Amino acid sequence: MRLRLREFRFRTGPHEHRVVQPWQPLRHTSLRDPAPYGVLTGDHDGLNRLAGLLSFAAYSRHTVVHVPLRDTVTAHHGGCGEPVDLVLAHHTYGLRPSKWPELRRRLAGGTPLTVRTDEARTARDAAAWERRSHDSGFRDELRHTTHARTFFLIGSRDVFAGTAMECASAAGWGPRHKR
Template sequence: MRLRLREFRPRTGPHEHRVVQPRQPLRHTSLRGPAPVGTLTGDHDGLNRLAGLFSFAAHSPHTIVHVPLRDGVPPDEGQGPLVDLVLAHGSLGLRASRWPELRRRLRQGGSPLTVRTDEARTARDAAAWRARWRYHDRRDELRHTTHANTFFLFGGRDAFAETAMSLAYTAGWGPWQKRVAEGHSALLSGLWGLRQPPGGGHPVEVLVCFKAYPPYAHFRRP
């Protein structure tokens, strides 16, 4: 997949950071953070591009991927506040508390950037994640937190690749579900591998749903 991005190089003190955003907003995709259950809802284009962004993040350990999902069309269903999304490798050492300072430095246009993702490599990495998960190997859990109207996912190559495949599945099969042409959403997958808090209780989840956008008379399956 070819992704059209904007690249920023903000500095905080002596450190330079590389941050990328989609050049065009994902207008019909929204995220409600988990409390303890959140929802990621989008149309074919939004979920497909988001899958590409996860694939790019999987193989870009020195890059912060920022997806400003609050800029889109507000969804007409669901509960809880809308949040943006940030993806970063755990090895990068990004702290959610430092994000507002970085975000303020992303308002000066940025540089156009076009990248291509490798779907075959993403599929192999996702398969490796699933194989380890099957044997209860939890090294590739996705750490997460919500801060400053942003949901942060901190992970590694294989965990991000698995999420990319989950989103691509929803983007591809969502338009074929019953009643989506009438405006109903369809739950197809989730963000798997989220780290769970100690002590039990209801698991933290983010459900991934497909939803076409109105007018539904114009809906066409891709």
């Protein structure tokens, strides 16, 4: 999949940050704050692009993927809680959600970036994660938290790949699919 992104690079103290966002917003996709339960809704295009962004996050350990979803247009406003943005970060990046508001304020301008995701590699890593997930003592899961109206998903390459495949599956087999 080819993704058009907006890239931001900046420094805070000794740390250099790279944050990317979709070039165009995911218009018909929204995420509600998951406390006590949340809802992710989206059309085919939105969920498919979200799958691509998850795949990109899986292989970009030094990049934070920010998906603005608070102000999107969506047909379904169900679920409780307020709309939130989504941030995907590799667990080795060390992103602290409490630092996100400071980083988000620096997201101005940005430069165009086009990337390609490798669906075959994503599928292989998702299958490897699925096989290992049934082992006793398996602990490679997505960690999540909500801070500053942003939902953070933090994980490893394989767990992001598995989540990307789930989003791609939902995009192809949504509730309005004939079967």
